[in-house]
Amino acid sequence: MHDSQGNLVPATLPHMYEHAFRAQSVMEKQAAKEENRGGSGAAFRDYLRLKFNLSGKQFLEFENSSLRFDRVDQDIKKRIHAEVEAGKAAHLKTQVFSEDAKTKIHNLIAERVSAANEEIQSLHQALGTAATQQLDTAVVSLYSEAQRAKTENKSRQTMVGITLNGLKTKSPSPLFWRIIKGDDYDYDDDDDDDDDYDDYGGGGIVSPSTDYTPVITGIAPNTWDAGTTQSVTISGEYFGTNSPTLTLSPSTGISYTLVSYNDTQIVASVTVVSGIPDEAVSVEVTNNGYGGASFYSSSGSSATSSAVGVTVVATCFAQLKYRAVYISGFNSGKNHSFWYIQDSNGTQWIIDAGPSGTCPSCGYLNDWITEGTVSSHYNQAPSLDSSAASTAWRVGPSSGNLCKQVDDLYDYAEEWGDNTTTYVMDGAPNSNTFSHDAGTDAGFTTMTAPPNAPGW
Amino acid sequence: MTNRRKKIAVVALIAFCWSIHVSGYAQTNPETRAASMLFTQFETVAYARADFLSSFDTDDKEKNVDSIANLRLPFGEFVAGLKALGPNVESDLDMRYSAVLVGAKDFGGEDGLGMGMDGLGLINSRKCYIAVLKDGVQPDIDHHFSKSSSESIAGKSVWTWSVPQFEGTPKSTKFYAAQIGSSYFVMANDRPDFEKAVKLLTSTEDSLAASVSIPGWETFSAYKYWINRQFRRSGVYSLDAAGLADLTPDVSSLTFFANVDKRESYIQVRSSDTSMKKIPNLVRGFDQNRLQPQGEGIWQAKIPLSKEETGTDTLFHVFYRFGFGMAL
Numbered sequence: 001m002h003d004s005q006g007n008l009v010p011a012t013l014p015h016m017y018e019h020a021f022r023a024q025s026v027m028e029k030q031a032a033k034e035e036n037r038g039g040s041g042a043a044f045r046d047y048l049r050l051k052f053n054l055s056g057k058q059f060l061e062f063e064n065s066s067l068r069f070d071r072v073d074q075d076i077k078k079r080i081h082a083e084v085e086a087g088k089a090a091h092l093k094t095q096v097f098s099e100d101a102k103t104k105i106h107n108l109i110a111e112r113v114s115a116a117n118e119e120i121q122s123l124h125q126a127l128g129t130a131a132t133q134q135l136d137t138a139v140v141s142l143y144s145e146a147q148r149a150k151t152e153n154k155s156r157q158t159m160v161g162i163t164l165n166g167l168k169t170k171s172p173s174p175l176f177w178r179i180i181k182g183d184d185y186d187y188d189d190d191d192d193d194d195d196d197y198d199d200y201g202g203g204g205i206v207s208p209s210t211d212y213t214p215v216i217t218g219i220a221p222n223t224w225d226a227g228t229t230q231s232v233t234i235s236g237e238y239f240g241t242n243s244p245t246l247t248l249s250p251s252t253g254i255s256y257t258l259v260s261y262n263d264t265q266i267v268a269s270v271t272v273v274s275g276i277p278d279e280a281v282s283v284e285v286t287n288n289g290y291g292g293a294s295f296y297s298s299s300g301s302s303a304t305s306s307a308v309g310v311t312v313v314a315t316c317f318a319q320l321k322y323r324a325v326y327i328s329g330f331n332s333g334k335n336h337s338f339w340y341i342q343d344s345n346g347t348q349w350i351i352d353a354g355p356s357g358t359c360p361s362c363g364y365l366n367d368w369i370t371e372g373t374v375s376s377h378y379n380q381a382p383s384l385d386s387s388a389a390s391t392a393w394r395v396g397p398s399s400g401n402l403c404k405q406v407d408d409l410y411d412y413a414e415e416w417g418d419n420t421t422t423y424v425m426d427g428a429p430n431s432n433t434f435s436h437d438a439g440t441d442a443g444f445t446t447m448t449a450p451p452n453a454p455g456w
Numbered sequence: 457m458t459n460r461r462k463k464i465a466v467v468a469l470i471a472f473c474w475s476i477h478v479s480g481y482a483q484t485n486p487e488t489r490a491a492s493m494l495f496t497q498f499e500t501v502a503y504a505r506a507d508f509l510s511s512f513d514t515d516d517k518e519k520n521v522d523s524i525a526n527l528r529l530p531f532g533e534f535v536a537g538l539k540a541l542g543p544n545v546e547s548d549l550d551m552r553y554s555a556v557l558v559g560a561k562d563f564g565g566e567d568g569l570g571m572g573m574d575g576l577g578l579i580n581s582r583k584c585y586i587a588v589l590k591d592g593v594q595p596d597i598d599h600h601f602s603k604s605s606s607e608s609i610a611g612k613s614v615w616t617w618s619v620p621q622f623e624g625t626p627k628s629t630k631f632y633a634a635q636i637g638s639s640y641f642v643m644a645n646d647r648p649d650f651e652k653a654v655k656l657l658t659s660t661e662d663s664l665a666a667s668v669s670i671p672g673w674e675t676f677s678a679y680k681y682w683i684n685r686q687f688r689r690s691g692v693y694s695l696d697a698a699g700l701a702d703l704t705p706d707v708s709s710l711t712f713f714a715n716v717d718k719r720e721s722y723i724q725v726r727s728s729d730t731s732m733k734k735i736p737n738l739v740r741g742f743d744q745n746r747l748q749p750q751g752e753g754i755w756q757a758k759i760p761l762s763k764e765e766t767g768t769d770t771l772f773h774v775f776y777r778f779g780f781g782m783a784l
Binding site: 322323324325326328329330331333334355383390423424425 | 518519520521525526528529532533535536537539540575576577578579619620629696697699701740741765768769772773776781782783784
């Protein structure tokens, strides 16, 4: 299609829907003529239903949209016609439309595009994801066929009759032929406006000058928690009907799968792995074209949208772990507890405590902070402090204040003075005391004690 | 004759020889005789019916909260040592023997066996275990010791084997074991202790088996589970490891005895302070007022064997006083 400056630009989905709506309107009129002649109009009314492979109920939605759009379309055509006539009258000598006249006409065209968009939205809502994708593809296909047929310029005069959906019509109207053969768009009975407007320097009137670069107008939600998978809806326009591409930057630990997509909306399942810190992430959408055809890059249009930012929020958790203490292979029935946490940097730690190892003078209660999921100190089964141990209490994963609490717990362990607190065999302070105090310092008021953990 | 058969024959012969020495004491109570021996050699002596030890082999000790589970602690090393020989050894011995006694001393000592404070687990100590036979006929348990070695001690062959020690230490514990006479199975984690125990149990002196001169013996020995400690305050390497931290010097002995079926237990403290004006501060977190005078210098408290954390915590502190403290 051409824009108002005469540039060849990629057709947009609304433009292609306008074509489909008009096609249906023509079919409705042709059906009415057939019925007035005593024949059946069913073949015409159902032509696109069969072509689009829609159910009766689904096609009813499309028919209604076509009828509504037709009313708007006809009204706008009249108003454009009036503007064109007025322009011709005012500029008989210069044969150039004034900027004011051009603006009026462009606004009317934009009004028509807006009406088409509304109908598309309405249709998409009514049809659901699967049928929407099916219809979008069919509409693009109808448009593409029309373009190809137009290019091939087949002679309509050779066709004296047509069998359509099993019914034969002997005298289809010229408008009908335009649909079947792919002539474009100005389906009223006077084709003058396009040419007149063009002659007067207005360019084609099928569309105002438009940048078809994908535009993201909204991403919801725009905060993504690390360690979660969530449904993200990207709204905007010119996303195409072929599977679009999302570009996330930085992308480490972030992945997505497309759930649904159309020209104006993408729904993706976005996974942010646990351990990603707070960071700003930019999102871009790349239009990969319509109806199987690749994106047509014209002057001023890019297949990739501008970036829109979202925020990845680190999630934190704290898990109070415990395990049995063994006497050789004998389970003593007493437990040693420790913490398994993920801090605001997305880093996981095992924080445990125990005797310093300086006995027999009995030593001190020291702690060990180990990055990862296995303690550097108690690291061999059955003396193993790891994330796989039983959990007495947990909180998270969550962001916000919990991250502060977890960081506080880490700080408590970091600031714990080794070789200063005498370790006591008789209950406290021991590792369970340390775990309790670290959790309390972090503000974990709902902690539940590990079972069989003296010293807690 | 294969080596295996030779070994069995040697062990059987030795057992037979030792039984000749003790045959003159068949009329004495073997359990009393064993207790008497242990009291002469060790600071803490504990007793449990064998069927009690095998009744708590649950899979979920970590999560189950039950005070009674604490009672197995003095016998943990015994169970662990036997299980190292095979999964069914302990349960088989529990069936064949009526009771198990343990004597313990040198808690946390420099040369003590078992774990030290460099890891988690039970405090190290020298221990000797004596299982007392039900019916006076030694069972054939040779097959349980197929993984063990044979070692000659005092001219007699005994089973020896080692198990990894407790958490956090590369050391291992070596066990010595043998069937003694017609009544006992003896196992120790220290060779001199083992030799001494065998020597005393096979001794011809009557005094060993005649009676136990521990105060309160007649009372607590009637229970199916008891522990007694006669506090020794010399040669203590670590007060905390020995369970003596904050214990006033007047406390001379501590006894714990339990009626497991009724979930009742008692602690009895004996003090040289007979004024009864000051209640001994004995168990951390324990309401001292629960200790009631039972006689001159004797205090006693009843402790329910509950299934609550407070109950298990109390017993944890009680067992600490007997030298069975744990690093957690």
